[in-house]
Amino acid sequence: MTPSPGRRRLPPAERREEILKAATELIAASGFKGVTLEAFAAACGMTKAGLLHHFRSREELLIAVLERRDELDLTSVVDTLEPAPDPATARAVMSGFVRRNLVQRSLVQLYTVLSAEALDPAHPAHAYFRTRLREGRAMIERYLLAWHPRPGQAAVELLAFLDGLQLNWLRDAGIDFLAQWETFADRFFTA
Amino acid sequence: MTPSPGRRRLPPAERREEILKAATELIAASGFKGVTLEAFAAACGMTKAGLLHHFRSREELLIAVLERRDELDLTSVVDTLEPAPDPATARAVMSGFVRRNLVQRSLVQLYTVLSAEALDPAHPAHAYFRTRLREGRAMIERYLLAWHPRPGQAAVELLAFLDGLQLNWLRDAGIDFLAQWETFADRFFTA
DNA sequence: CACGCTATCTACCAAACGGTAGATAAACTA
């Protein structure tokens, strides 16, 4: 892509960002186990050694990718999600969340692919996903608390449906994510 | 585990079955990419070369594992699933299916882990899951056809929820799979 | 322009990988 000027020197912050972005898409496509250090580097037009100047190991790169997604994604929700109103409001907020997630397909895919891969307790991101998903569920549970009779169970159901829909949507792009969500929400947000 | 009689010679059919069973659990735990040929062999107390006498390559072993699951699982459903009755019957049949799946935890996990890993088009099981899931959806769609206003959409929703619930159940064994299913079904099977 | 800093590269390493070739030993048959 770049007109190959032999060696491209970038300020560290810029290069790091470039690497993280490329790594995100590679991991989203093939999982973490499926991408070699060399592949990560080549995607930015550099060598393994060059990349390792910015991230001390392949595993550290993975962690940086995950933390970056946290910054990009969680911040856009966390402030909106403190109150605990009625079903209609809850649905509107969740719909906004779904819509926002939908446009960042590569991030959705990263999250889905990696969280499945990380079911293995030996996976470097295992602990990360354990705590993160637990927190997410607790957050939604608190959010539904004011009006839902069984907020805990409902939170599990909601997240399960969204996870599964994302998975199936990645398998088959023909699925109309939003329409499926709205249909589900019609039933779910009904006291 | 076995009192290590140096060399254990088994009739091919028996050995194949032993290997497939062990491989199923290893893949379920760590994905296909996460298990080496040596690990597959060691799990049966033999060497790589010994294993390769029964399966010509690591990839062929994977395919055999998948086909074995087909035999074990699909046959128990396919005969029951031809007719297309009312919501109550549909729910009962699906509940039976869910219950049957639930007791075979390692198979559920194999399927979930592997189907996520196989989102990558370069994965050796990619094609397998594409066709298999498409068929599964079509089957359920036909099954809901008689009474559901939107059988296609409903099939997607049903499978998405089940996939997602399985995923979350594997992450957190504290989830009450059956209770979650029944709650979902209460809303889903309502004309 | 000369110098220092450091981002990047080339070259290399030890370990692990999937797979092969040929030797060995366990079970069946005559």
Place this chain on the structure above:
DNA sequence: TAGTTTATCTACCGTTTGGTAGATAGCGTG
């Protein structure tokens, strides 16, 4: 018991892997 078959093993090969050491070159500052 001797011979045949073949399941399994030991030993090895070529490749790929994550990572390291030291050389090189792009950039800012004097």
